[in-house]
Amino acid sequence: MSFSSDVKNELCKTKNRQPCCEKAECYGMLLFGHSFSRSAVSLTTEHTPTARRAAQLTAALTGAIVSTRTMLRRASHPAGTVSVEDERDRMRVLSAFGHSGSEVPLRLNRANLEGECCPASFLRGAFLSCGTVFDPQKDYRLEFVTPHMHLSRDMSALLGELPLELQPGVSRRRSLYVVYIKGSSHTADLLTLMGAPHAAMQMMQVKMLREVRNHINRRTNFETANLDKTASAAARQIYALKRLQDCGAGISALPAELQNLARLRCQNPELSLRELGKQLTPPLSRSGVNHRLQRITELSEKIYRERNSD
Secondary structure: OOHHHHHHHHHHOOOOOOHHHHHHHHHHHHHOOOEEOOOOEEEEEOOHHHHHHHHHHHHHHHOOOOEEEEEEEEOOEEEEEEEEOOHHHHHHHHHHOOOOOOOOOOOOOHHHOOOOOHHHHHHHHHHHHHEEEOOOOOOOEEEEEEOOHHHHHHHHHHHHHOOOOOOOEEEEEOOEEEEEEEOHHHHHHHHHHHOOHHHHHHHHHHHHHHHHHHHHHHHHHHHHHHHHHHHHHHHHHHHHHHHHHHOOOOHHHOOHHHHHHHHHHHHOOOOOHHHHHHHOOOOOOHHHHHHHHHHHHHHHHHHHHHHHHO
């Protein structure tokens, strides 16, 4: 089962507190369904609880006879269709929401959102009918899809008016219009508003887990890079000292203040600069050790070249 289906399951368990909210939710489901006109009032969904909820709300609120049937939209994916077959019943449904059935273009009738509580119910109905939300393991995005351009703009405007600062967008996908919300916090806020707080919490938990993993990976990569850098530097230093010994000069050819550090580096190639500094007497800072090792490497190379040129 997908994350989007889990969200719809949670939404279908949400109870409307007021009759006006029931009307707003039903209106959202039908307006963003397959068809909402004099010739057809219907919606098609692969989510069975949504089909059942739409049929019950429509029949209860309008008195129309609503039929439901199941069909295979594609292999192993049964889809439920909710429709009002009788023309007089269709007109009854349309009239209940202030529509004549001949509107061109189809628009959102704000009169169906009577109270401050109604937009949340309307959005819940629209999402159940045409919405989807991405798996938070992959992306943070919620969409409403409709073939009606003006309706998509009305939806975007409604989302933009909510006190959530959702920053909705509208895009074209073939012959469809997609109203979308991006970002984990915006998506979670809208899910909570529509009545799916558990899904919103799950999304934020996934986000926090991803952030922790990313932090650990960044830190591991950083530490690995530092280890590689330390190992490479130590290898260069030890190589320079080995060449110094090969040419017969030895560590004693270095200035006295550098000899102890040179011996310490040869004996402990795995130690970091800070660890080397702690073993010196007196102890030396990381930058001090680094400076001296650079001098040791340069002097060793210089002595090696001078001995070989004789």
